[in-house]
Each structure stands twice: as structure tokens, then as C-alpha cells.
Amino acid sequence: MPTSDNIDLREAVNAISDVIVNRPRPIRQLDQIYMKAGDMVLQSEFVARWAQGKRLAFIGDGDAISVCVAYLHKRNIIAYGPSAITVFDFDERICNAVTRFAEKEGLSSLSSCLYNCFDPFPETEKFDCFYTNPPWGASNNGESVKVFTQRGMEANGYGGEGTVVIADDSELEWPQRVLSEVQGFCLENGYFTQKMMARVHSYHLDDAPELRSCNLILKALPNNSHRHRPSEPIVTEKRLQNFYGKDSLPRVKYVRERKTLNYGHALDEEYELELLGGHP
DSSP states (O other): OOOSSSHHHHHHHHHHHHHHHHSSOOOOTTTTTOOOOOHHHHHHHHHHHHTTTTTTEEEEOOOOHHHHHHHHTTSSSOOOOEEEEEEEEOOOOOHHHHHHHHHHHTTTTTEEEOOOTOOOOOOOOOOOOOOOOOOOOOTTHHHHHHHHHHHHHHHHOSSSSEEEEEEEEETHHHHHHHHHHHHHHHHHHTTTEEEEEEEEEOBBBBTTTTTTTEEEEEOOOOOOTTTTOOOOOOHHHHTTTTTTTOOOOOOOOOOOOOOOOOOTTTOOGGGGOOOOGGGG
């Protein structure tokens, strides 16, 4: 069976392209920015290896790394992966895309749940690990990263491990400041940084095409004192201000999907046809 050293790159890239065609277009004003395809291959292999045999919660997943991980394993392109994956996202388009793809490809380990991170985390069976690639907090000193990370910790019951994908650039001040804030927040909540994989992802980001992100890999302290802390709504102004960027207060509860019969194809409102011979 394939290992991380001998993955068929052609098969992996083709599988990732199946996932990319299935996922919805990003909404930039909600800070949905997607990772580039080559980095998605490497990230999916890392997540599959890191979460091998574990129950994995995704706190948001516009990139669709969750789907890639399950699909690469199902296709036997990689020989390892989580035992169960659940995606928690406030975008119904993303949740439905996960469900459709899982049903189409027989990915029984993959599911989704419509959820807004400002609400208490759902009462579910606890997960072994969590993964999040949240809004990076350039305008709020990392508060948006902390919110998503907190929900991941709650998904774990303040145990296990987590991976936080966060901006990483030694030439800019704000990513360093945010990284420091997030690491401090994790320590306050009983998690320490096991490892940091620096500058490993690039994005389709027009205003900062060179900006990269890292994997911040966390582990809970034994007998974490926060284990029985209840999940509560996020309501304080400090944590909500500039959540999706400067002067951007979150007003959206859920992104709802408009039904269409042609998922994966261009929407009718995106184009018009000019026919041969001038026919209407």
C-alpha cells in the first residue's frame, strides 16, 4: 500500500481536482480564501498521517481538506487516515458539498454539521483532534483565530491534539503578533505547541499573493484543568470586532445554499450565450 514516501503524485493531484470542482466558490468578504492545489495535496497527506485512526473535527473547512483526506484514503492513494471526520461550518454550501461528495464517493467516515462558531459547540461525542484554518486575525490581534481554536478545544473536550493553520511571514509585523497571541491563548487553555511547520501553504489571495501560512500543532496537557468547562456563546465586543477584517462586525448567522440542479457547473447568472448567426 502507498506510504508518504511513494504516493502517486498524478493520482493525488487528479483526486484533489475532483474535490476542487465540488467545493463552492469563496465569499471573500467572509474571509473565505482557498489554498492552492499543490499545497492541498501535501496538507491532506500530513493531516491523514497526523490524525491516523482518530476522530477528527474540522472547525470550518472552505479549503475542503476534510474531503481530500477522506477521498485520498478511500482511493487508496494514501494508506492511512482518520477513523471519522466531521466538518462544522456556518456555510450551508460547504456542508452540503461535503455531504454530496461523501454520498457520491461512498465516504462513510465523512459528515458535516451546520454550525456557527459564535454559538456554543454542539453536544456531540468528543473528538480526538481538531483542525482549523480560521480568519487570520490581522485586524483583531488574532481574536478570530482564538474563537475557532477554542471551539476546536471544546470539540476535543480540552484533550487530544489540534492543528491551527495561521498566517506566517517574518517580514510582516501582524502575523508574528497574532502567532504570539494565539500561542499564549493556547497555553492559558492547557495546550502547548508540539511543532510548527513554517510557511508551508500558499493561497489564491490577490492582495497578498506571497503571504503563506504555517501548521501550528497543539497538544493538551495531561489532566487539563479546563476539561469540564462548558461551551458558551461568543458575545463580547472585543472578540467580535473586526472579525472578518477591518471594520467588519459579523452579521451572518449562516450562509444558505440556493438550490440548483447543476452542482459543479457554472451558474446561469455567471454567463450569457451569444449564438452563431445572431440567433437569440
